[in-house]
């Protein structure tokens with residue numbers, strides 16, 4: 494695969510994991526998942542992780558994967574790149590894994606004394622990648638190894654922090670998010 498093809502496949506395959514956290518920012522609010530509970534004097538997760546944000550984020554990611562499946566034949570013609578289609582298990586694991594990764598990161602942030610909204614460099618940018626791909630490797634192993642070759646994984650690891658900083662910067666500039674990370 495050429496570099497361009499590898500980038501197209503990486504972005505296409507990761508879109509159902511990229512979009513949920515941004516959808517959660519738009520949909521967030523309501524009851525926090527931890528119900529206000531604390532552990533060791535600090536919130537378990539904090540007010541930034543809500544049931545509504547998690548549910549909407551996951552649904553948006555799954556819906557996007559379905560849309561990409563429908564668009565795949567046309568995209569292949571237009572881009573001359575064989576883009577992957579998502580089996581049902583991967584639709585859910587990519588979208589829900591992204592939300593779960595972000596939730597686990599908040600858990601770690603609270604345990605390490607970081608208040609809601611505090612930055613945790615590295616973890617903020619890659620938490621959702623590690624968990625969405627890890628979960629996908631478990632529930633759709635053959636598909637995962639087909640699509641996520643070492644080259645594709647390398648592109649994901651390099652490109653994701655950049656895309657994450659960009660989209661969060663835009664959300665911050667638009668006043669949708671309180672911090673640019």
Ligand code: CTP
Nearest residue numbers: 517518521522541542543546547599609610611
């Ligand atoms: N959000 C949500 N549910 C989630 C993830 C995010 O409702 N599972 C919404 C919340 O309104 C949150 C916003 O998206 O405030 C931004 O998400 P994020 O930056 O992940 O949360 P923070 O508020 O910064 O909290 P934390 O320090 O725990 O990351």
Ligand code: MG
Nearest residue numbers: 610611672674
């Ligand atoms: Mg944050």
